Structures are given as C-alpha cells and as structure tokens.
Amino acid sequence: MSTTNHEPLPPLIQEELARLVDSDALRRAPSHMRLLRYLVEKRLAGDDIALRETSIALEVFRRDPATYDPQIDPIVRVTTGRLRDRLAAHYALYDSPPKLRIVLPKGRYAPEFVSQPTPEPTPVGVAVLTMRDQTGQPELAAFCAALTDRLSDSLARAGIPRVMPRSSVAIAEQDATGHVAIGERLRVPWLVETVLAREQQSELRLTVRLVNAIDGAVRWVETGVRAIADQYVLADRMIDVATLRIGETLPGMNAAGKVGGRATISPQSRAALDTAHLLLLQRSLSGADEAVALTSEAAARDPDAADAWASLAAACYSRLSFMDSAMSPWIDRLRDSVDRALALDAEQPVALRTKAMIVGKHDYDLGTAEALFARALRVLPNYTSARLNYGESLLLQGRFDDALAEVNLALVFDPLSPSVRLARALFLGYARRHDEARHEWSLCRASGEASFWVLSESGLNELAAGNLDAAQAHFDETATRYPDFPTTMMNSAYMFAVRGDAVRAREAERNCLERFPQYSPTNRAVLAAMLRDREATLSLLSAARAEHDMRFLYAGIEPAFEWLAGDAEFKRLLKAVGVSGWRGRPMSPPS
DSSP: OBOOTTSOOHHHHHHHHHHHHTSTTTTTOHHHHHHHHHHHHHHHHTOTGGGSHHHHHHHTSOOOTTTOOTTTOOHHHHHHHHHHHHHHHHHHHOSSOOSEEEEOOTTOSSOEEEEOOOOOOOOOOEEEOOOEEOSOOGGGHHHHHHHHHHHHHHHHHTTOSOBOOHHHHHHHHHHOOSHHHHHHHHTOSEEEEEEEEESSTTEEEEEEEEEETTTOOEEEEEEEEEEGGGHHHHHHHHHHHHHHHHHHHSTTOOTTSSSTTOOOOOHHHHHHHHHHHHHHHTTOHHHHHHHHHHHHHHHHHOTTOHHHHHHHHHHHHHHHTTOOSOHHHHHHHHHHHHHHHHHHOTTOHHHHHHHHHHHHHTSOOHHHHHHHHHHHHHHOTTOHHHHHHHHHHHHHTTOHHHHHHHHHHHHHHOTTOHHHHHHHHHHHHHTTOHHHHHHHHHHHHHTTOOOHHHHHHHHHHHHHHTOHHHHHHHHHHHHHHOTTOHHHHHHHHHHHHHTTOHHHHHHHHHHHHHHOTTOOHHHHHHHHHHTTOHHHHHHHHHHHHHTTOTTGGGGGTOGGGGGGTTOHHHHHHHHTTTOOSOOSOOOOOOO
16 A cells, blocks of 8 residues: 555655665665655655656756756656666565565656565475484494485585575474474475485485475485495485486475466477577577577467576577677567566576676666676576676676686586686686686687687787787688678777778778678777777767667776776766776786
C-alpha cells in the first residue's frame, strides 16, 4: 500500500533514506541523493507546487529563474529518470526486502512510499551429514571423516549455493534428531547422507543419498563398490558423481520441484543453449549469429525458462562486440532478454553478469556493475566469464592489480581456458607489461585459439610496445583471415599513424567508415590521438560519450591518450561518466 498525506511514515522513511545513502546505487551519486531527499521532503509536506519541474530546477539544480526553460534544459527529467533507474536497480538487487520502498512512478515527481510485510525467505543450501560407518573397522574412521569434508569442499568449489560448514552440521546433528529437524536447525532444504559398508569380505560399498529436509524423502541414490585396497579410488569417483548429481538437482529446486516458480527447460532447448555456448567460445561473427538464432528459438520454445533468456542476452552481447552494425537494436534486445531472465530468476548468474556489463560499459555506472558482478559470483564462484568481465570493470577504473588478481583467480578455477589467457594478455598489455602480454598471447595461439581478437590484440600489444614490424605481421595475418571486420581496417590506420603517414591513416579510416559508419568513435579517437589531433580526439570522445559507445570507458586507460592526461576538456569528458581522469599506466622512461 502507498501512504497518503494522512498516513505519513516519517520514521520508516528516514530509516530508508539513511540506508539508501550508503547503498551501492546512490553512495556515489550525491546529486541523485540530493534530489531524492528534496522530493521526499516536499511529498511529505504536501507541497505540490514544489514538486513541479520548474520548482525542482530552481531549488535543487540552482537554475536561474530568469533564463530557465524546461523545453531547452531537460536537467530535471533526465536526472529524475536516472534516479528512478537507480532505485529500481537497487531494490532488484536487495536480498532482504526493506520495510518500506521509495518509488518514483514514471511521469511524476512525487515519490510513493510502499510498505509491505517482509516475506519469509525460501531456505536454500545443502548440508553434508557425518558419514555413517557400518563397516565395523575403526581404522576406516579417518577415511570417513576426510571423505565427508572433501565432499563438502567439492560442492562449494562447484558453486553450489550455501554449503553449510561441517562444524555447523556437527552441532546440528548433536542437538536435533532426524533429517527434518536437522534441516530446520540449519535452515537448508537438502541434506546429503553418506554410508560406508562392507559389500563382501574384501569390498566396500559407498552410498550417497540426497534427502529432502522438508519431508525427509530420498530424492536419489548413487552407489559405488570397490575393493578395500581401492578405497580412495572409490571416494574420488563418488565425490565426482555426487557433485555432478547435486549440481544438476539443486539450482532452482525446492520441495515443489523448482525454486521461485522457475520452469525447467526442455531437453531440446538445453541442447540448443549448450551448442550456443560452444559457438560463442569460437569468438567468430558467424558463431555469434548462429548462437543468437539458437538462443532465440530456445526462448520462444520455453518462454518461462530464465536460462533461455539469459543465454539470449549473452549471445546478443557477444554479437554486439564485433561493432559491424548499429548498436541500439542489439542493446534493446539485450536489455529485454536480461530483464525477462531476472524477472523469472533474480539469481540467474549469466543474466546478472550480462546486465553488469551493460550497466557498466553502456550506462557508465561502474558501481552498480560491480555490485551485479559480485552477486553473480556469490551465486557461482567459479563462473569464469563473470570473473573475467568483473576484472575488466576493475581495469576500466585503472585498478590494474585488482583486475589481474581476478584473472589469476579465474585461472585457478579454469587453468586451461583460452578465455582466461586472452583476458590476462589484454590486461597485461594495458598495464604496459608488454613482454608478459606477448607470452600470454602466444599461449592463446598454442591452445588453438586463432580468433580475430587474439590476432588483432597481439598486434596492438606489439604496436604499443614499439615493435612495429611484429605488429605489422599480426595485422597482416588479421587482414588475411578477417578482411571484412571494421577493426581490421582501423588497425591499418593505426599502423600508418604510428609510422607517421597521416594521409594514408585518414584514408584507411575513411574506407572503414564507408562500410561501417557506426564504428566506435572511441576507437576513431585513438587514431586521432596517435596523430596528435587534439580537436578531432576530443570531438570524437564527446560523440562517443553522447552515443554511449561501449568502448568509451577505455579512454581512461588507453595509452594513446596519455598526452592528454592533463587536458581540462579531456578530464571533463571522463568526469562526466564518473571517471576521475586518465588512469592508465604511464610509459616507463627509457633506461
């Protein structure tokens, strides 16, 4: 319900305002918080005149009453719209619903105060019970205890949400009797029961059961038998089997067979999503197009499946990265898909990761993006793509060491992933550790990775390092394999610029724009910066910011812009999107 002038809730509203001040959504947006306070205070005071656009412009944004014209200056509408989005994003991310929400209805400046009872959270998680040893052999006690701990650790590493610590489980087992009572004590819906017994004189039988703690029913049973001498082989196999089965069963599951009403996905759609995922790993234009088609079909076939919409959003993002077509339609389609996924499952990690990338790189809200990445990684700690994209978000803030730390952690989870090596090479290049970056690019090639990104970025790393012949060799190979990519054409322009041939550099840029007029203005600004054309550089960066070019934030770390680091206009453009200035690694002085 909404309060009225006769039913104000000042204590709750003040509590909510205080909480919003410290929230990720508004902590770094003082102008939005100032506007919110004003709107709330005038709403409670019943001052309808103060809630008109002109009054807000004069009181909050200090516009001159003699010259202010709302038709020319949209500051109130724009800022209120962004505040509305921030509030919506904040409440969508908030795990424990507050007692009261402050809502800005569309088309109005008067906030509403919506109070609602806090729903009882649905319990999630799993607890591995102490193994029951029925062998009668005391020497196996240590083996049983170690196996139980290893199974708990395996589930946690696999990203199973809320695996209870063994110490907590042991206390619950002492204080409660029976599966249902233990589940209530630990507030988990699932228990894993393990039993070790003698099969024959020289054999052991290890049984793993998944038990529903709501009613004590057994969901499934897995059993393995081995010779006593192979007890550790038996343990390894059953830990792997149990982790796989539990991973297949728990995500989205509760006593009714699904969590939060999320529909299961059909086998046909699941196969399509798996195929799309592999296609995206090719990092090719044709693979991205096919992935978009497959995920679109899956979402149409299973419209109530969050996984299908999340996969479609991820495919759209991948397709967008080739920069060969207009950005806006892909952004719109991506936002629609990711919103559908999160409406069906607010914890869908692929959707959280994809939304984080758009919020950060398109909306230029790195604070909210960081919160979304953190949430995705809480759900699935070993989600390689989310961790790499989170590292990119840190990189764009000039936090090079933090970004590399995230990549190194992804390497622990996924040591053979070419994607991790690719990201690590890219980050090292921006940190101007070009020799290390070259080694990482060579590892990408050794793994069989020969995508456009590896070839092009290898060349750009050599270009930044001053190895022009090596850069030219990479660019030539890129042009041979991927002649119709816009960035291939711009690489030639960069090469001409560095070699001092401004005429041919501009000619290469024109050739690119004739075929791809929508090409990233940020990347074009890099060329202008290489040519030391300040006016063109700043003009292109201004256009990039206005168009929400997803490459724009790279301007804050791109080495080509180092010579503009002290330029007032350059700093103003970066500060407009919350970046304090050029935060790239300065070039080391010659030894």
